[in-house]
Amino acid sequence: MSGTFTVVRTLGRSDAAHDILGELPEWFGIDRFTHEYVEAAAKFPNYVAVAAPEAAPPGSAPAPAIEADGGKIPSEDVLGVLLVDQRYPTSAEVHLLAVRRKHHRGGIGRTLMRRVEDDLRAQGVRLLSVKTFGPSASDPDFDRTRAFYTACGFHPVEEFPDLWADNPCMLMVKAL
Numbered sequence: 001m002s003g004t005f006t007v008v009r010t011l012g013r014s015d016a017a018h019d020i021l022g023e024l025p026e027w028f029g030i031d032r033f034t035h036e037y038v039e040a041a042a043k044f045p046n047y048v049a050v051a052a053p054e055a056a057p058p059g060s061a062p063a064p065a066i067e068a069d070g071g072k073i074p075s076e077d078v079l080g081v082l083l084v085d086q087r088y089p090t091s092a093e094v095h096l097l098a099v100r101r102k103h104h105r106g107g108i109g110r111t112l113m114r115r116v117e118d119d120l121r122a123q124g125v126r127l128l129s130v131k132t133f134g135p136s137a138s139d140p141d142f143d144r145t146r147a148f149y150t151a152c153g154f155h156p157v158e159e160f161p162d163l164w165a166d167n168p169c170m171l172m173v174k175a176l
């Protein structure tokens with residue numbers, strides 16, 4: 001567990017997405033795609049992992065509770081973001097998932113995914129997909145990304161060599 005954090009569903013946190021993607025050039029180093037993700041954060045549901053406030057010293061006023069809409073959470077307190085693109089009633093796609101580097105492997109990605117899956121299941125969604133960098137182009141960073149999705153229960157379906165300009169695209173899916 002990466003310190004304590006809570007997951008909030010919100011909208012329009014392109015500022016937080018922009019900051020986090022800027023920390024991860026190995027995965028999001030192409031400006032055109034980063035720009036597209038930041039725009040997507042303004043329109044898709046955002047699930048954000050938010051650092052829990054430090055315990056207040058004795059006698060001080062309690063920290064304000066996190067607002068349900070998440071709109072006023074400072075960008076630096078957002079530790080990870082997951083955007084969901086739902087085009088059909090029974091399926092949805094993880095459009096973007098990124099966690100601040102210093103919190104990698106702290107359980108934030110898995111916790112964001114579980115919260116999204118719970119919400120989608122409750123809405124009747126049965127299939128969750130994600131497109132990521134495929135294994136035919138050697139890239140140890142994306143090997144770890146696919147290991148994460150596999151650990152979350154996703155299965156590889158097909159690699160598309162031409163869907164993205166120069167990079168192989170791997171479609172992975174999970175039944176909810």
Ligand SMILES: CC(C)(COP(=O)(O)OP(=O)(O)OC[C@H]1O[C@@H](n2cnc3c(N)ncnc32)[C@H](O)[C@@H]1OP(=O)(O)O)[C@@H](O)C(=O)NCCC(=O)NCCS
Pocket residue numbers: 024027097098099100103104105106107108109110111131132133144145147148149151152
């Ligand atoms: C991929 C990413 C979202 C995962 O989030 P995270 O909070 O670091 O991952 P978690 O700690 O929740 O990991 C859950 C499980 O996934 C697997 N996993 C995660 N990172 C892994 C790694 N580097 N190597 C191997 N397995 C890994 C493990 O099984 C892990 O469980 P464990 O720690 O109990 O063994 C995050 O590392 C990230 O932002 N990476 C860069 C951007 C990226 O790849 N985004 C997706 C683009 S499609």
